[in-house]
Amino acid sequence: MKETALMMIGAALVNNVILARFLGLCSFMGVTTRIDTAAGMGMATTFVITVSAMADWAVQHYVLDAYGLGFLRTVTFILVIASAVQFTEMIIRKVSPTLFQMLGIYLPLITTNCAVLGVALLLVEGNMSLIGATLFAFASAAGYSLVMVIFAGLRERLVLAQVPRLFAGPPIAFIVAGLLAMAFMGFSGISTV
Amino acid sequence: MLSAVGTLTTMGLVLGGLLGTAARYLAVEENPIEAELQSLLPGSQCGQCGYVGCAQAAAALARGEALVTLCPPGGKAIAEALAAKLGIKVDLSAVADDGPRLAVVAEEICTGCCRCSKVCSTDAIVGAAKQIHNVIREACTGCGACIERCPTEAMSLVPLPVTLQHWIWPMPANV
Amino acid sequence: MGYFERIFKEPRWGVHPDDHKRPAADAALRLLPPPARVYMPLSQHVGGAARPIVLVGQQVHKGQLLAEAQGNISAPIHAPVSGKVSSIGEVTAPHASGLGFGAIVIDSDFADRWIDTDPVADPFSLSPEEITRRTAAAGVVGLGGATFPSALKFSLGKRLAVGTLIVNGGECEPYLSSDDRIMRDSADQVVDGVRIVMHAIGARVALVGIEDNKPEAIAAMRKAAAAYPEVRIRPVPSRYPMGSDKQLIQALTGKEVPADARAAEVGVLVHNVSTCAAVHQAVRLGRPLVERIVTVNGGAVARPGNIFVPLGTQVDELLAFCGLNEAPSRLILGGPMMGTLLAHGRVPLVKGVSGIIAFDAREAAVPRAGPCVRCGSCTKACPMGLLPLEMAAHIRSGDLAGAVDFSLTDCIACGCCAYVCPSHIPLVQYFSHAKGELAARERTRLRSEAAKRLAEARLIRLERESREKAEAAARRQAERKAAKALAAASASQAQAVVT
């Protein structure tokens, strides 16, 4: 139990997907201009990461390992992720139109979000059980969402600031992200998983 | 080799089939935002955006085919409202918004042909045949539809004159 | 918190600028000789411009009606001098934009002949409605600067059964002393006006708030009000903007006016001391508002003081009367905190002008604005409890809705924030710009809504026309067919007859 909790904290904060592992940076820079869009992207991505992590775990265990096809990992995983995204979109649209209105426009963008593929690949390297893998994926995704929302909040303030012309836009965002990464380094004492 | 091809093919088939079936059973028709967009547009059906009327423009916006800056009479205010409704961000500094405009009749050229009053979508031009026409300021949207129809080039658009009531303090110069 | 502390404790909001009121406030009131020509604007009040009823070339007496009120919110205009109407046209408005507006120009005959007035010996025998009518006919508007027609405020106070009249003798703006002067010189008139207003709105108590930096005015008013226990003189701490409605109400009654409500809704009504004096003139003497006291002050003025001037006098003429040490580097109508910046002095004085300030080069120097350092001084100074730095930041980045979320609409443009800003950021200009922009958007929205209605009406009309056309065509066709059938029938009949 304690180990699982530490593993989850480690995945969410210490080895944060965005700030420590540098996954999903495109969405980190692209969809964090407003808090609500960042939160929407975070929720959608959390969902997809968790679902596709389970699917990828199954593919790895029952198909690739079983037939010794490790080299097909990249191709099969991206195939599974793309399908999972598509599937998620259709289900959400059918089940909850409100949720779809919130997350709809972000879903297609997730296919090429490297956080999804990255987490799946990390799982395979970690050799986890299905439950462990699911929890790890969820925790990583939660950490991703957290950082997205925090950064979006910072950028909402940044828009109001008078930034030197040359630094306006992405450069100042990078520097702020660097400061945020420094802040997250403070978590490294919590857990070492 | 064969097992690799087989695996990929099987996965392709399974996933493709799954998605295809799902698409059939989970199909949902849309798009409720169109009506909301249309309510934001001026509704004068002037056609300056390139679509037949405001309803068509709203449909194009909902499909994502048109830019939110499509409505010249709406200016920045409508572009901003549309962007907010569609949940997108636009750079409005490029939108040419030289303020509301007004059609005026050059009385010495007007022949009283009534062509302009027929195209006016808000009935803002009054005047009987062979009488000099006039524009009702309050009703004119400045869409410019009448300009093209005038055979004697008596119609023109002028900026709405700035009065004490309309004057706005300028933004302070940036530091 | 006790009542005592509530009044005398230093408020936490606002600023305390150097008031620069003396020596101008101590100089005796002077009379401006009637100018050769006055420019009487048609719009000297909030609301619709007055409609001229005199003709060019017409001889008018002082106090004669020149233009009548037009619309629900409006006020009439009267001749400030006797003479001849020389023209009716546009003059430069006393407004930062420097745009023009309509005015009636009168060439003075220097006789200053009044029209026959209709004095009332005992105004308290008149009904409140009659007092309101007389005040409206005299063109009295809020002389503190808001220029809202006073009679309308009377009716509002009567309707909402306001119990307390607050009389604003705060005059918190630096440099200005016209209210101070009127209380010192004509305290009896002011108190009489206060009592007439109380009668008009049915108030039981009047609280006269006077800033404690005007001891002479407080003494004079106490003396004048000694016989009337319902008129209470209340010194208030000198703190800018004590003269603002909401701040004065809070200082005197402890009541806070809600953000989206009017003062009358907490049971009070605010009138300026000069307005009360004008009501006294209008009701007791039957004299319309055609003259007022104007403070002329500032480093560039040789003999600063308070001058009694006919409305419509050009600013330059008044400045020449007081003498100039140097060409003014900046000319402000009203106080330095909230006044209107003028491009030149060729503009007429209007009812709401309590002072003219001509700054010399030293006073007019504006330091360069720097970036915001987030010191928070402006939030501490803001009497409305707003966050000026946040609002300005949102406005600068074009996010007006964000500024409104920070209650931009509650800003009273008092200028405290800009006054205390160590970076000299022109905060009030940001807010004025944003408010103007918001108003413009609202106008655009209303316009486009109206256009939508018109377009829909047109579609319905076109439909009806085409339907009627089709019906008419069908009818004609039917008639023709019937006629044909008839003709055929009669032809066959004829044939039958023939055969």
Next chain:
Amino acid sequence: MPSNYKTIIKDGLWDNNGVFSMLLGMCPTMAMTTSATNGFGMGLATAAVMAASSFLVAVFRKRITQEVRIPVYILIVAAMVTLVDLAMNAWMHELYKVLGLFIPLIVSNCLPLARLEAFAARSEALPSLADGLFMGLGFTIALTVIGGVREIIGSGTLFADASLLLGPAFRSMELRFLPADMGVLMMVLPPGGFFVTGYLVVAKRLLDLKAGKEIQMTGAHSVG
């Protein structure tokens, strides 16, 4: 469409540089630039994938239907990545071990996909090959520069271990600027990646400004 090779080269290497102008492919840019060598290796791998996939997409562009083009592009890129992955594992095993996870992640790097959409899908095979190659080389340059700056400030060396990772021929590139304990560790850690990238984007703007070019201050935000 610029089929002019000079424009393609100039665009790819500087004007439209994937990292500094378009801000695409940020993940490997940040993660794999702890040293110049790593950046160089990652860049080359990406360049190879981009060149190959651009060429393939351009060749088959008329056969790919509009609706399924994105999945097809992803699959083509994924296949190329797998090839590069296997090749590097075989011939540059040391470098492969360092780059690890980020080789398969080239699949979801938005730079290759963006170029396929923007260029290869509408151009002839050879210009597409050139575009992919030079965009990839521009990416390599950016990564090497970022890696170099971080390495110099962070650990005081430049191209350390180049001989180990790329082969003995690169030994002459290994340099040391600062004594071993002078480095600012922060630069090698994650925050350094953000800081250096931010400042380098500013530096590029400054150079463009000096050259009298119009610069775009907002920058292209792309998601993927």
